[in-house]
Amino acid sequence: MNETNHSPPAGRPMGTTKAETRTVIVDGVREVYRVAGEGPFCPVHSGGPGVHPEYLRLPAPEEHLSMVHVDPVGSGDSDLLPDGDCSMARYARFAEAVLCDLAARTGYFLGHSHGGFVALQFAVDRPGRLEGLILYDTAAVYGRELMEAATEEMAAFVQRRPDRPGAVEAGRVWEAAVVSQTMEIADDEAHRRCLHGILPACFADCRRTVERVGEPTLRVTHDANRHPVGWDVRDRLGTIDEPALVIVGTYDFICPLSCAYETGTGPADSRLCELRASGHFGHVEEADEFTAAVLDFVHTTGKGIRT
Template identity: 70%
Template sequence: MNTTNHSPGTGRPAEVAVGETRTVVVDGTRQVYRVAGAGPVCLVHSGGPGVHPEYLRMPGLHGGLTLVYLDPVGSGDSDPLPDGDYSMSRYAHFAEAVLDDVGAATGYFLGHSHGGFVALQFGLDHPERLDGLVLYDTAPVTGEELMTTATERMAAFVRRWPDRPEAAEAGRMWDSAHVARNLEITDDESHRRYLDGILPAYFADHRRTVEREGDFSPAVTHDPNRLPVRWDVRDRLGTIDVPALVVVGTHDFVCPPRFAYEMHAGMPDARLCELRDSGHFGHIEEADAFTAAVLDFVRETRQRGDRA
């Protein structure tokens, strides 16, 4: 494993071998990332926060992009942040360090869920480093408004599957955590049990997906020092003047389509892809459509760049 310090990008991403796992040290904190595929560089930032990133492997994209999969700080093999300051700009700072470490002056940034928050922040903080954004099942705001909408959507999910006990259990667990607030999440194991309990709501049809793909249970790191974050960039979307692809599943309960439409309408160079038979994990539920949308977006933006 290679360990380096934060240094400027050189524009030579081929220096990092495909399949390599690397570590860059930023302000004394280890940031791990893994490289796969071939083509233009694309940072991949998974959701959470704290969820390990293995669930966001997208082999269908490896033929058209060099995917640089981050283990976000506080998850996977990366270090936690000693001060608990997991702000979006802090995550974006670590992502920029990875872009530097792979030697790329610019790249695409694919952010899923919480990773999409980071992608938007990266677009605000470092637009000169971007070839484009893929904003995947995410939102331009966190906090109470997002949670209220998710709670309403969770109730709709439970009503949609009245004969499935796992749907009722997902609704019960969500309400315990976010409405009654009597569910204690204090360590990795209690956090994992909570995620496993609400997981069926993240899919358009959880049973069908499990039958086709197998069980899906992401690991999670619970950092008790993580400070609360409130973040809202809706009034700044118009300043993110880089090409953007907004991808959303029709049945996504936690980052529902209304927020995707808002990003699409608010950004000057955005296009929208709604996956009608997906929830929060379109790269699993409708892998072919997801892959085609992303690769078409990359081809389009690179052709525009060539013409420029």
């Protein structure tokens, strides 16, 4: 049974609008979220798990949507999951609790990377609950198969940038953390260093991005109690009736281009936006193109959207 507890509104700036901070409690576990903007609700679920969501703040769509920036359980200001159950179904349950807390009959769901896994699980488990899916640099499978594909893409990235120390280091960190698993990650700081080690590979051109918008940063909460998860909904994609926008960077190594094309063939009504000058963070590298794709999708699929 869901309990709901609202914290007082907090006027925390998020782009051009103020955000109201709220809390939903499911089975005694708090999940914090912040609402900013006007229009239909759109939960925004970041990657990870454990990565704090501020990197995915999207102020531009707030002119047309009520962006619901979730701190997924196990990250940000939300609680850890005490039993370590980080299944996609569990995350999807929390996402539905947020929509229920907002008294939202429907809404969009924007999921990035791991957040896209959650969005797909939500759509599979709760048909008809959403207005549409925005599946951003994600896949319909998670586990060994995806990691092997990402390892191949990482090797290709290092080969493209052999003169850049950051690229070589990214390949070394990936090998130690994912392939050989010889890197010890026991706390938040070690996890953060690992993420920042591979971060150059998350961009089509990290040097250009740093020159244009500054040094990218990520925060993460390390949960030693988190259980390993294997997940695959490829055989259920055809059951999704909601329209889907699949956004992918051509140079995304974590969820490669092939994953986007595979995901896009499932839902009956889907469209693909390939950002050809981006990696895993197209909302930073090609912000205008990313926003245009999202808003065009909303305007052509939604009802009563502000223009």
